[in-house]
Amino acid sequence: MTQEIQKPHRTIRSYVLRQGRLTKGQQRAFDLHWAQLGLEYQPQQLDLAGLFGNTNPVFLEIGFGNGESLAEMARRSPGKNFIGIEVHTPGVGHLLMKLEEYGCQNVRVCRHDAVEVLQHMIPDASLAGVFLFFPDPWHKKRHHKRRIVQARFVELLARKIRPGGFFHAATDWQNYAEHMLEVLQGQAQLFRNTSPSGDFVARPEHRPLTKFEERGLRLGHGVWDLVFERLPTGTS
Numbered sequence: 135m136t137q138e139i140q141k142p143h144r145t146i147r148s149y150v151l152r153q154g155r156l157t158k159g160q161q162r163a164f165d166l167h168w169a170q171l172g173l174e175y176q177p178q179q180l181d182l183a184g185l186f187g188n189t190n191p192v193f194l195e196i197g198f199g200n201g202e203s204l205a206e207m208a209r210r211s212p213g214k215n216f217i218g219i220e221v222h223t224p225g226v227g228h229l230l231m232k233l234e235e236y237g238c239q240n241v242r243v244c245r246h247d248a249v250e251v252l253q254h255m256i257p258d259a260s261l262a263g264v265f266l267f268f269p270d271p272w273h274k275k276r277h278h279k280r281r282i283v284q285a286r287f288v289e290l291l292a293r294k295i296r297p298g299g300f301f302h303a304a305t306d307w308q309n310y311a312e313h314m315l316e317v318l319q320g321q322a323q324l325f326r327n328t329s330p331s332g333d334f335v336a337r338p339e340h341r342p343l344t345k346f347e348e349r350g351l352r353l354g355h356g357v358w359d360l361v362f363e364r365l366p367t368g369t370s
């Protein structure tokens with residue numbers, strides 16, 4: 135009789151950790167600013183007012199890449215607090231450099247899996263908004279299970295976003311845009327689509343246009359924005 139080998143359970147993650155060396159500037163930014171702006175992962179709920187030293191509304195960006203959009207949003211809105219989460223270390227370094235350049239004190243940066251940070255560190259109903267800009271699209275069908283936007287993820291967001299707060303996603307991959315729309319529409323008791331046409335919205339002013347996106351638009355590529363509002367609990 136052949137013995138069945140029990141494989142250890144592995145969580146499906148939405149990213150593959152890329153290697154990447156820090157530039158001198160990024161290393162310097164880590165050395166200078168991590169103690170003040172860095173947020174170490176620990177499975178313990180944060181005191182957000184204590185973290186920022188004020189009670190301003192808190193917005194969270196998942197997978198900020200090199201942080202250009204996040205730094206720009208923070209620069210434009212000093213009366214708002216931002217938490218940025220990214221697993222790619224050079225991207226984190228780049229954001230720290232940008233925050234130094236803009237003199238922003240209203241951002242905290244976490245280098246960890248955003249799903250675990252949301253699950254274990256963010257208090258329920260504490261966020262005014264969550265941003266997910268150009269998440270990894272996982273083009274191949276067999277990889278679609280790696281896409282971060284899934285029903286369980288939307289339920290997690292619903293727990294963390296306060297009523298009246300929003301979830302804003304953007305993608306340049308039409309199939310992922312349609313997938314997100316379908317998943318979010320399947321949670322109509324938790325989120326209301328703010329699109330008057332019931333699908334996508336024009337880029338909201340708060341999402342900065344990146345160079346990459348500008349180039350894509352010039353080449354005629356599409357971008358789809360979705361903005362869903364968190365309904366009061368129990369609304370259907």
Ligand SMILES: C[S@@+](CC[C@H](N)C(=O)[O-])C[C@H]1O[C@@H](n2cnc3c(N)ncnc32)[C@H](O)[C@@H]1O
Pocket residue numbers: 148149196197198199200219220221222225246247248249266267268269270271282
């Ligand atoms: C395609 S890039 C887009 C980056 C950026 N938002 C932009 O618009 O340029 C997606 C980013 O999400 C990050 N990412 C994916 N899953 C993540 C997760 N679970 N937690 C933290 N970061 C994640 C990846 O490391 C990658 O940098």
